[in-house]
Every structure is written in structure tokens, then in C-alpha cells.
Amino acid sequence: MSESSDTSAMDEKKKESTSSNKGDFFSSIGGFILLVVIIFVCIIVYYTESGLILYACKLAQSNILPTDVHCTPYTDSAPNIQPIKTNIFATGGESPLSMKLSFPYNEYNSKNYILDMFREYKNDPRSNFLANYLISMIETVTQFNYSALNKGLDMLNGLPEIILVIFGPVIVAFMTTIIYIIDHFYLIYLWFAQMGWFFKTNTNDSGTGNPKWEEVTFVSPFNYWCAVWLVILFIILFFCSIALPVISIFAAFSMAWCIFSCVTYKAEMGDKIISALPIIRDVFKYYKSTIMGIFSFFVIVSAFSKLGTIPGLFSILVLCLIYFGIISIGLFNQINKNNLSPLVSDKQAKKTCSFKEPTKQKHGLLYNLMFGGQNDGSITKEIKEIGKKLSRN
Numbered sequence: 001m002s003e004s005s006d007t008s009a010m011d012e013k014k015k016e017s018t019s020s021n022k023g024d025f026f027s028s029i030g031g032f033i034l035l036v037v038i039i040f041v042c043i044i045v046y047y048t049e050s051g052l053i054l055y056a057c058k059l060a061q062s063n064i065l066p067t068d069v070h071c072t073p074y075t076d077s078a079p080n081i082q083p084i085k086t087n088i089f090a091t092g093g094e095s096p097l098s099m100k101l102s103f104p105y106n107e108y109n110s111k112n113y114i115l116d117m118f119r120e121y122k123n124d125p126r127s128n129f130l131a132n133y134l135i136s137m138i139e140t141v142t143q144f145n146y147s148a149l150n151k152g153l154d155m156l157n158g159l160p161e162i163i164l165v166i167f168g169p170v171i172v173a174f175m176t177t178i179i180y181i182i183d184h185f186y187l188i189y190l191w192f193a194q195m196g197w198f199f200k201t202n203t204n205d206s207g208t209g210n211p212k213w214e215e216v217t218f219v220s221p222f223n224y225w226c227a228v229w230l231v232i233l234f235i236i237l238f239f240c241s242i243a244l245p246v247i248s249i250f251a252a253f254s255m256a257w258c259i260f261s262c263v264t265y266k267a268e269m270g271d272k273i274i275s276a277l278p279i280i281r282d283v284f285k286y287y288k289s290t291i292m293g294i295f296s297f298f299v300i301v302s303a304f305s306k307l308g309t310i311p312g313l314f315s316i317l318v319l320c321l322i323y324f325g326i327i328s329i330g331l332f333n334q335i336n337k338n339n340l341s342p343l344v345s346d347k348q349a350k351k352t353c354s355f356k357e358p359t360k361q362k363h364g365l366l367y368n369l370m371f372g373g374q375n376d377g378s379i380t381k382e383i384k385e386i387g388k389k390l391s392r393n
Contacts, residue, residue, distance in 0.1 A: 028306050028307055028308075029307070031306050032302055032303065032306040032307055035302045035306060036299055036302060039295065039298045039299065039302065040295070043291065043294070043295050043298075046169055047165070047280075047283055047284060047287070047291055048280050049168070049169040049172075050164065050165045050166075050168045050169055050283055051276065051279050051280030051281075051282075051283040051284075052263050052276055052279075052280065053153075053156075053164060053168040053169060053172050054088065054161070054164055054165065054168065054279060054283065055263060055267070055276045055279045055280075056149075056153050056262045056263060057153045057154070057156050057157040057164060058086040058088060058101050058103070058157065058267070059103055059153070059262060059265055059267075060149070060150050060151075060152075060153035060154040060156075060157060060348070061084070061086050061154055061157050061346065061347075061348050061349065062081075062084060062086065062102065062103035062348075062349050063081060063082075063150065063154075063348050063349040063350070063351045064081055064103050064105045064109055064110075064265070064349075064351075065146045065149070065150045065262070066112055066115060066143065066146050067143065067146050067147040067150050067351075068351065068353045069140075069143050070353050070355035071351075071353040071355070072110055073110070073111070073112040073115040073116050073119055074115060074118075074119060074139065074143065075119065075355070076119075077353060077354060077355055078110070079105070079351050079352065079353045080351070080352045080353070080354070081105045081349055081350075081351045082349040082350045082351070083102065083104065083105075083349070084102065084344070084345075084349045085100045085101070085102045085344050086100070086101050086102065086157075086344070086346075087099075087100070087101075087343050087344060087346065088100070088101045088161075088269075088279070089161070089282060089286050089337055090161060090343065091337065091340065095342075096343055097337075097340035097341060097342060097343070098340065098341070098342075098343050098344075099269065099270075099337060099338070099339055099340060099341075100269065100270075100339070100341060100344070101267050101268070101269050101279075102267060102268045102269075103265055103266075103267050103268075104268060108266055109265050109266060112261060114142070114257055114261075115139065115142065118135050118138070118139050121135065122135065122211075123210050123211070124211065125202075125204045125206065125207050125208055125209055125210065125211055126202070126204075126207070126211075127202055127211040128202065129197045129198065129200045129201060129202065129213075130197070130198075130230075132197050132200075133194055133195070133197035133198065136190070136194045136197065137187060137190045137191065137194055137250060138250055138253070138254060140186075140190055140194075141183050141186055141187055141190065141250065141251065141254050142254045142257065142258060144182075144183070144186060145179060145183065145254055145255055145258040146258055148179045148182075149176075149179070149258055149259075149262065152172075152175050152179075153172075153262075154348050156168070156171065156172070157346060158346055162287075162290070165283060165287050165290070166290070166294075176255065176259065179255065180251060180252075180255050183250075183251035183254065183255060184247055184248065184251050187247045187250055187251055188238075188247060191234070191238055191243060191247065192235075192238075195230075195231050195234065198216075198227040198230040198231055199215055199216045199224075199227045200213045200214070200215060200216065201213070201214055201216055201220075201223055263276045264276075270338075270339045285335055286335060286337060288331070288332075288333075288334075288335065289331075289332045289333070289334060292331045292332060293332070296319050299315065300312060300315050300316055300319065303315040
């Protein structure tokens with residue numbers, strides 16, 4: 001009885017061990033498949049971003065982003081932008097060729113929903129000083145973001161295209177993070193610098209035409225002291241940390257809008273008007289071997305970590321058979337590019353804007369400090385001008 005019971009106990013343990021090993025094996029297979037799916041999704045998202053960044057770099061070279069505060073869409077004065085073609089999907093060799101992409105400054109590309117809305121409100125006869133104060137902060141930091149992105153992306157455009165495709169999302173993520181941090185400090189400065197709007201009042205009562213801004217002085221003591229109390233209130237709001245969440249919201253909104261709008265421009269490629277989507281598609285098409293190589297590397301690492309040494313070595317063998325064409329799948333086959341022509345210059349297009357500084361009535365230091373005599377609510381401009389005059393004397 002004792003021997004038979006021991007044998008049955010051993011058999012049960014073997015069965016439990018076998019079922020446990022099977023469970024572990026199927027669990028490892030499931031974990032491996034899940035990891036491969038996650039890697040695949042990450043690869044798709046990452047190289048979609050690479051396509052968008054490549055598109056945005058060509059946009060920056062075309063120099064049609066709203067970087068000049070004196071031009072459309074900030075004002076009604078249209079800029080004069082040099083039309084150029086940019087290189088994209090270039091070939092190698094001694095006589096490199098490339099496909100061509102251009103961004104015309106037309107009716108569609110000159111529109112900017114947010115900045116157009118701000119401009120229209122500023123020109124509205126019922127425009128309010130407090131709304132203009134808030135608009136001036138968002139508009140100014142948005143113009144800074146467009147300028148910073150335009151400069152940064154144009155610099156990246158000078159890098160080899162393969163570098164942009166492989167490392168572009170990482171570089172741009174770092175660049176936009178730095179700009180976003182700077183936005184907070186800039187908005188803190190603008191919180192105080194734009195307070196000159198509190199000393200302005202719109203005297204246009206006709207309901208038509210543009211607003212007529214006049215400075216609030218002691219002649220209107222109620223409006224003047226209201227402006228003074230607004231200055232005090234907004235200073236208190238800042239030092240009570242109530243303003244900081246508002247500043248973060250403004251910075252996030254401005255950065256998000258600038259990034260989103262950059263990839264909504266329309267371009268011309270091969271006599272067709274295109275969006276960013278064909279460029280994303282072509283990145284996966286013309287850099288297929290590079291993308292598949294990176295994907296295969298992560299799959300092999302996952303096979304070693306999840307399944308063990310033997311399945312990992314088997315995955316390397318299968319990859320080699322696919323790469324050398326023994327297993328004919330075509331994952332690493334190069335695709336010929338169409339509509340190629342000799343390379344053009346990578347220099348940024350020139351942009352000019354015909355803007356004439358409006359004549360301003362000059363006042364003394366005491367008047368400017370007490371009555372807010374500044375252009376578009378900027379106290380700092382006047383202080384700098386006064387400093388220059390004193391240094392000359």
C-alpha cells in the first residue's frame with residue numbers, strides 16, 4: 001500500500017509540474033505576442049511623428065509660419081514671401097536627386113483660426129481693454145512659439161533626412177519642452193508688461209469702424225482709479241499663486257495650437273495639393289527597410305526576454321532568411337522614388353512685411369508712468385526708450 005501511494009503521489013506531482021510548465025509556456029507566448037503588438041503600435045506612432053516632423057521642417061524652410069507680429073494674421077498687412085521648393089526623400093550617390101515639396105502662401109495657408117479671431121476682435125468697435133490685455137499675452141507668446149519653432153525646425157532641416165526620420169521625434173520633444181518652459185517665464189513678464197491696457201478705454205460709441213483707444217488720465221478719476229485698482233488686483237492675484245495656473249493654461253494652449261497648426265498646412269507635390277498624410281505614408285514607404293530593421297531588433301530582444309535563448313536564436317535565423325531573400329516576403333526591399341530632380345538649396349525663404357510704425361504723441365516720464373502712455377499696452381518699451389535718452393545725456 002505504501003509503495004503504490006508513493007507512486008501515485010509522484011505521478012500527481014509530475015502531472016502538476018507538466019501542467020505548470022505548459023501554463024508558463026503559454027503565458028510566455030501570450031506575453032511575447034502582447035509585447036510585439038505594443039512595439040508595433042509604438043513604431044507606427046513614432047514614425048508617424050517622424051513624417052509630421054519632416055513635413056514641418058519643410059514648412060519652416062518655406063517660412064510661411066506667422067512669425068512677424070506686423071504681418072497677417074496679427075494685422076491686415078500681408079507679408080511678401082519668396083516662393084521656393086524644398087528637397088524631400090533625397091537619393092544618395094555622387095549626383096543626388098530628390099522629390100520636391102513647396103508651401104504656397106495662398107488663401108488657405110494664410111489663415112489661422114485663433115490669430116484671425118484675435119485680430120477681428122481687436123478691430124471690433126466694441127473691443128474691451130481687459131479682453132485685449134488677455135489677448136495680448138496669448139498672442140505675444142504664440143508669436144514667440146511660432147518664431148522659435150520656425151527657427152528650430154529650419155535648423156533641423158539642415159540635418160540628413162535619415163537623422164530626422166530616426167531621431168526627429170526625440171529632438172523635437174526636447175525642443176518643444178524647452179520652449180514650453182520659456183513660455184511660462186515670458187508670460188510672467190507679459191502679465192506685468194501688458195498692464196498698460198488697464199489705462200486705455202475704447203471711446204468708439206458708434207458701433208462701426210475700428211475701436212478708438214484713448215489713455216485714461218486724471219480727467220476721468222473714476223476710470224483712472226479703477227485702472228489703478230486693477231493693477232493692484234492682478235499683482236495680488238500673481239503673488240497669491242492664482243495667476244500661475246492661468247499662465248500654465250495659456251502656455252499649454254499656445255504650444256498645442258502652434259504644433260497642431262504646423263501640420264495642417266497644405267503643400268504642393270508633383271502638381272498636386274497634399275496634406276501631411278501622404279508624407280507620413282511615404283516615410284513608411286521609402287524608409288521601410290530602416291523601420292523594419294528597428295522593429296525586428298525589438299522583436300528579437302523580446303523573444304530572448306520572454307521565450308528564452310532557443311526561440312531568440314530561431315528568430316534571428318528567420319530574420320536572416322527574410323533579409324537575404326531566402327524567405328521571400330519583401331520586408332527589406334527598397335522602393336523606387338518617383339518625380340526626382342536635382343537638389344535645390346536648403347536655405348530658408350525670405351520674408352518681408354511692409355509695416356509703417358504709427359506716429360505716437362510724445363509725453364514726459366511722469367505722464368507715461370501715471371497715465372499708461374504706451375503702444376499696445378507695453379510699459380517696458382517706454383522705460384527702455386527713456387533709459388536710452390538718459391544714457392545719451
